[in-house]
Amino acid sequence: MNYSTRYREAQVLVSADGEVTTLEDRRFDWRERKEKTMRLGDLYDKAGYPDYAARARDCATFLQFNVYQSGERRLRTANFCKLRLCPMCIGRRARRSAWKLSQVLDQVEREHQAKFIFLTLTVENVPGEQLGNTLGQLAQAWQRFLDQRQIKRTVKGWFRAIEITRGDGIRKADKGYHPHIHAILAVDPDYFSRSSRQAGKYLNQADLIDRWQKALRVDYKPSVQIATTKGKRKGGGVESASLAAAKEASKYPIKDEEYIDPALPEDRAIEIIRDYTEALRRRRLTAFGGWMKDAARALDAEDLEDGDLVHTEEDVVRTDLLVMVEHYGWHFGAGDFILSNREINPLDVK
Numbered sequence: 001m002n003y004s005t006r007y008r009e010a011q012v013l014v015s016a017d018g019e020v021t022t023l024e025d026r027r028f029d030w031r032e033r034k035e036k037t038m039r040l041g042d043l044y045d046k047a048g049y050p051d052y053a054a055r056a057r058d059c060a061t062f063l064q065f066n067v068y069q070s071g072e073r074r075l076r077t078a079n080f081c082k083l084r085l086c087p088m089c090i091g092r093r094a095r096r097s098a099w100k101l102s103q104v105l106d107q108v109e110r111e112h113q114a115k116f117i118f119l120t121l122t123v124e125n126v127p128g129e130q131l132g133n134t135l136g137q138l139a140q141a142w143q144r145f146l147d148q149r150q151i152k153r154t155v156k157g158w159f160r161a162i163e164i165t166r167g168d169g170i171r172k173a174d175k176g177y178h179p180h181i182h183a184i185l186a187v188d189p190d191y192f193s194r195s196s197r198q199a200g201k202y203l204n205q206a207d208l209i210d211r212w213q214k215a216l217r218v219d220y221k222p223s224v225q226i227a228t229t230k231g232k233r234k235g236g237g238v239e240s241a242s243l244a245a246a247k248e249a250s251k252y253p254i255k256d257e258e259y260i261d262p263a264l265p266e267d268r269a270i271e272i273i274r275d276y277t278e279a280l281r282r283r284r285l286t287a288f289g290g291w292m293k294d295a296a297r298a299l300d301a302e303d304l305e306d307g308d309l310v311h312t313e314e315d316v317v318r319t320d321l322l323v324m325v326e327h328y329g330w331h332f333g334a335g336d337f338i339l340s341n342r343e344i345n346p347l348d349v350k
């Protein structure tokens with residue numbers, strides 16, 4: 001996976017009047033994210049992870065785009081590092097997750113006329129050395145929550161993502177980390193009806209707090225937020241409720257602002273990177289169940305963490321002619337993506 005950077009630095013496509021072309025893409029902030037991967041590389045080195053440092057620096061140094069007759073451009077190939085903390089890969093995952101999750105919700109809505117409920121389930125903040133264990137406990141508590149009789153009866157499908165944010169403080173002793181679960185529950189179409197309330201299927205907040213407390217096996221009342229998607233439908237420029245909800249739930253579990261932040265003292269940034277790296281080892285943060293799992297499987301959406309980071313949106317229509325493939329390389333000296341090759345009329349590429 002190591003591309004020679006020296007080789008690519010030498011390859012810069014220069015126009016007749018000596019201009020070099022840099023990458024413009026209003027859909028994705030390539031340059032900004034690439035700069036952050038370089039910063040992450042430095043922090044990884046200082047945190048004692050030289051292999052990760054090298055991978056982060058090498059992430060997305062090489063990009064190819066399909067350019068279509070309509071002017072549409074789509075990423076065709078890239079060398080992503082796929083590290084959990086990589087700001088470039090986090091950006092790609094977030095886009096793919098929002099796209100795939102909205103497809104899943106649309107399908108479940110179509111097939112089952114399902115309604116959706118959004119939950120945020122929290123646990124008390126924990127210090128860095130307990131973060132990994134707490135992530136494991138959250139996943140187990142989620143399973144116990146689902147196994148409760150009333151939940152089982154009401155919830156026909158679900159998606160959950162564990163998100164981690166850090167306390168506001170910049171000193172070690174401050175506020176620790178705040179891992180929590182964002183969940184989307186699919187329920188029957190008559191869930192909001194009077195009969196459903198009478199049948200005791202309806203979940204209210206006080207009840208959910210008790211249930212989550214029981215599932216967590218803690219002696220305090222954990223904070224639980226609940227929201228539903230009523231109203232807002234497609235058309236009239238209003239974003240579909242499911243897409244908006246999917247975006248909310250799929251904000252990637254980790255935000256690079258938590259450690260790539262100029263305002264953060266470097267020793268603190270290094271400490272956060274160590275805590276995250278150790279806590280996240282071999283842990284899956286997202287999962288699907290029931291109707292949502294069936295839909296996710298059918299839509300190649302099951303793996304939101306390690307899935308394809310190249311295709312993160314709907315492809316252009318088949319009839320649109322591919323006219324060109326553009327190659328960009330990250331130019332370490334210039335700190336930008338620079339056009340290195342253009343294949344006009346690439347006959348055999350689809």
Ligand SMILES: [Zn+2]
Binds near residue numbers: 088
């Ligand atoms: Zn990456």
